[in-house]
Amino acid sequence: MDFDPVLLSRLQFTWVIAWHILLPAFTVGCASFIAVLEGLNLASGREIYLRLSMFWTKIFSVAFGMGVVTGIIMPFQFGTNWSNFADTVANVLSPLFAYEGLTAFFLEAAFLGVLLFGRKLVPPWAHFAAALMVALGTLFSSFWILSANSWMQTPAGYEIVDGHFFPKDWLEVIFNPSFPYRLAHTVVGFYVTTGFVVLGVGAYLIRRERFAEEGRTLLSMTLWLLTVLVPLRMFIGDLHGLNTRDHQPAKLAAIEAHWDTDRRVPLTLFAIPDEAGESNRMAITIPWLGSLILTHELDGEVKGLKDFPADQRPPVAIPFFAFRAMVGCTLLMLGVVVVGGWLRWRGGLFEMPTFLKICQLAMPLGFVAVIAGWVTTEVGRQPWTVYGLLRTAQSVSPSLTSFDVAVSLAGYVLVYLLIYPTGLLLMLRMVRNGPVGGAEEGLQIEAGRPQAPVLAGSLGIAMGETR
Amino acid sequence: MIQVLDFVPIWTLILGLAVFFYVLLDGFDLGVGMLYGLAPDTRSRNTIMNSIAPIWDGNETWLVLGGIGLMAAFPLAFAIIIPAVYFPIAAMLLALVFRGVAFEFRVRDNENKTFWDHAFCWGSGIATFAQGLVLGAFIQGFQVDGRKFAGTSFDFFTPFTLLTGFALLFGYALLGAGWLILKTDGEVQAAARRQGRICLVAVIAAIGLVSIWTPLMNHDVALRWFAWPNALLLAPVPLATGAITWFTWRAFDRKAEATPFLGAIGLFALSYLGIAISLYPMIVPYHFTLWEAASSARTQAFLLVGTLFLLPVILMYTGWSYWVFRGKVRAGLGYG
Numbered sequence A: 001m002d003f004d005p006v007l008l009s010r011l012q013f014t015w016v017i018a019w020h021i022l023l024p025a026f027t028v029g030c031a032s033f034i035a036v037l038e039g040l041n042l043a044s045g046r047e048i049y050l051r052l053s054m055f056w057t058k059i060f061s062v063a064f065g066m067g068v069v070t071g072i073i074m075p076f077q078f079g080t081n082w083s084n085f086a087d088t089v090a091n092v093l094s095p096l097f098a099y100e101g102l103t104a105f106f107l108e109a110a111f112l113g114v115l116l117f118g119r120k121l122v123p124p125w126a127h128f129a130a131a132l133m134v135a136l137g138t139l140f141s142s143f144w145i146l147s148a149n150s151w152m153q154t155p156a157g158y159e160i161v162d163g164h165f166f167p168k169d170w171l172e173v174i175f176n177p178s179f180p181y182r183l184a185h186t187v188v189g190f191y192v193t194t195g196f197v198v199l200g201v202g203a204y205l206i207r208r209e210r211f212a213e214e215g216r217t218l219l220s221m222t223l224w225l226l227t228v229l230v231p232l233r234m235f236i237g238d239l240h241g242l243n244t245r246d247h248q249p250a251k252l253a254a255i256e257a258h259w260d261t262d263r264r265v266p267l268t269l270f271a272i273p274d275e276a277g278e279s280n281r282m283a284i285t286i287p288w289l290g291s292l293i294l295t296h297e298l299d300g301e302v303k304g305l306k307d308f309p310a311d312q313r314p315p316v317a318i319p320f321f322a323f324r325a326m327v328g329c330t331l332l333m334l335g336v337v338v339v340g341g342w343l344r345w346r347g348g349l350f351e352m353p354t355f356l357k358i359c360q361l362a363m364p365l366g367f368v369a370v371i372a373g374w375v376t377t378e379v380g381r382q383p384w385t386v387y388g389l390l391r392t393a394q395s396v397s398p399s400l401t402s403f404d405v406a407v408s409l410a411g412y413v414l415v416y417l418l419i420y421p422t423g424l425l426l427m428l429r430m431v432r433n434g435p436v437g438g439a440e441e442g443l444q445i446e447a448g449r450p451q452a453p454v455l456a457g458s459l460g461i462a463m464g465e466t467r
Numbered sequence B: 001m002i003q004v005l006d007f008v009p010i011w012t013l014i015l016g017l018a019v020f021f022y023v024l025l026d027g028f029d030l031g032v033g034m035l036y037g038l039a040p041d042t043r044s045r046n047t048i049m050n051s052i053a054p055i056w057d058g059n060e061t062w063l064v065l066g067g068i069g070l071m072a073a074f075p076l077a078f079a080i081i082i083p084a085v086y087f088p089i090a091a092m093l094l095a096l097v098f099r100g101v102a103f104e105f106r107v108r109d110n111e112n113k114t115f116w117d118h119a120f121c122w123g124s125g126i127a128t129f130a131q132g133l134v135l136g137a138f139i140q141g142f143q144v145d146g147r148k149f150a151g152t153s154f155d156f157f158t159p160f161t162l163l164t165g166f167a168l169l170f171g172y173a174l175l176g177a178g179w180l181i182l183k184t185d186g187e188v189q190a191a192a193r194r195q196g197r198i199c200l201v202a203v204i205a206a207i208g209l210v211s212i213w214t215p216l217m218n219h220d221v222a223l224r225w226f227a228w229p230n231a232l233l234l235a236p237v238p239l240a241t242g243a244i245t246w247f248t249w250r251a252f253d254r255k256a257e258a259t260p261f262l263g264a265i266g267l268f269a270l271s272y273l274g275i276a277i278s279l280y281p282m283i284v285p286y287h288f289t290l291w292e293a294a295s296s297a298r299t300q301a302f303l304l305v306g307t308l309f310l311l312p313v314i315l316m317y318t319g320w321s322y323w324v325f326r327g328k329v330r331a332g333l334g335y336g
Helices: A005-044 A047-080 A083-120 A124-153 A170-174 A179-208 A212-247 A249-255 A289-295 A317-346 A353-361 A365-381 A402-433 A438-443 A453-462 B008-036 B042-050 B056-073 B075-084 B086-108 B110-140 B159-183 B186-217 B219-226 B236-253 B259-279 B297-324
Strands: A158-161 A164-167 A267-274 A279-286 A384-386 B282-284
Touching: A005 A047, A005 A124, A005 A179, A005 A365, A005 A402, A047 A083, A047 A212, A047 A402, A047 B056, A047 B075, A047 B086, A083 A124, A083 A164, A083 A170, A083 A384, A083 B056, A083 B075, A083 B297, A124 A170, A124 A179, A124 A365, A124 A384, A164 B297, A179 A212, A179 A317, A179 A353, A179 A365, A212 A249, A212 A289, A212 A317, A249 A317, A249 A365, A267 A289, A267 A317, A279 A289, A317 A353, A317 A365, A402 B086, B008 B042, B008 B056, B008 B110, B008 B159, B008 B186, B008 B259, B008 B297, B042 B186, B056 B075, B056 B086, B056 B297, B075 B086, B075 B282, B086 B110, B110 B159, B110 B186, B110 B259, B159 B186, B159 B259, B186 B219, B186 B236, B186 B259, B219 B259, B236 B259
Parallel strands: none
Antiparallel strands: A158 A164, A267 A279
């Protein structure tokens, strides 16, 4: 492998975005969950929902803070490492990025203040409204970013003048062919990811017994939700697959490690794709099932990689295995949901220690699925940044040397390896402390140790400290 | 392409304001971050950090608006300038990450508190110095071939950019000291008065040096300032700088609480104006004008619709959050 500036820049982008995406994968769902808890508290007046909402808001604030600082890095990557890409596509894509920043980032930040600081400053309904706006903000954020990402996969509504992309129809740009599927698939995936985190935390609290009632509420609520969302995600994923077949056949062929265009193709469960030999080794296949899944017909035609010139094919092994990792995780999650539903029907959902333990172990599954799915779709887009139109090799900043990018990449690796474990540790510590009530919280501050700034502000206001 | 309406002036104004807001707002909290490292004890460190805790992340979002705004309104400038300052930008981003997480980590990760204290202070300093390097590189200009940056990733490193780097360290620290005088009292405030005075001397020296060096480096800039009648028309800029300096210096001595901060803002506004006068209408200095680097009218128009609606909301919210957290801060709870 040649470590040229292009490959190193790709590794750097992969590194910073993969870590960043873990945070929205959790915060998008978490924001909506907090809004639900706030709504339930407002409607029922039951204090347990308030305690749970405060508990998740605290964890959310750390994840959101990390999401903000790692998110600031992202737009600058287009300038530092992908300046040719920026120069070529900015007329079309940059307003989408800018709208992400404007509508979502700022609205989130604005109402987040009320959500975090304002419980005692504003009436309960306004606090609920702020929670809703934060949730809406995260969804807007996903909307614009995924629209831009989808445009790179399935460009539409543009014209090319002197090698530069110009917008012709904004609606076509925004609602490009793969966008609705990608948006639905990703957002439901984010919700499922959060769902499994909440499920695991609920199971942990039940096993710990100290906050068992809160744990039961969390487990029961999320299991109902996941019973709907996990199958929904599989259904949307299937539609997204059909969309990929229509618009990015080379990517689909790589995902399936499918070399020859054919009808009645088998489904390859496992294989070791051999890109030089244009074939698979040690393949385990199921006859006909490939055509059935990919075309919804038994004798449907599926394009093979050999239909595309070698310099227009994506790498095969990475999308192939990443896709299987995503599907594997989803099937495991479906298993958890089915077992949970069966236990609930039998009437012993909270009593079986093994199931509770499994729920805890399943916590990372959603994140793995999100990363695997993202790797599938982005590596499958190669060798293009704008599918079929702009090559990755032509997108990189021309002034960069391998040394430059190696140095910056090392910096990003070191810093992320330091802050992510610390952040995770702190969030786990909050989980261990459990959903202690608001009054108790205030008393927990030890002498000589100020409350976290986020809470110090709100408590300060509540006690008339800052006037 | 036929231009029906020229959106370039309005985008110049929006972007100019966004960058200025960023410099001012994140400027003072980065400066506070640096002065944090000089605080003698935990109690004053807590006070200093609490003075910016509720507002710093709002301040930093202006950086995103500035960065993406440049990409959206003047993509050619974005595509040439940002790779030219590859290392300062990377260093700035990493430093901002460190400093950003330090707010939360410092109190929650108590075992490593000292480490996060250092991360906060050094992160603030490195981010500031890197921004100063970017500013210097911008003023000294870039090597351009066609639509691409043609230099190396180390071109940014010159004696001039080192000067602007140090200048911004003192400049942000001056803003930070002004903020601390406004927001604190007692020993913390007294220390900020002493530090502010030192920073003011350094800042004035740096403004003087940059003002002499820049026209020497570039003939067009020299003509802009010293040709007749420009010299007369632009004379208010250096004269006002002198007046504000005197005014700020005296404010440090007295009991004035808000004046040092206002004076520091005034100095930043005049320096900013000075750079704008030197370089206008260039956005990639000495190569491309604002109009040459602008994105298509369709792009600018599409983004303008939302921006004109959202920007006032954002400004109102920003103003409101400063209003909510007005007044002097204390070290925090848990102190008897």
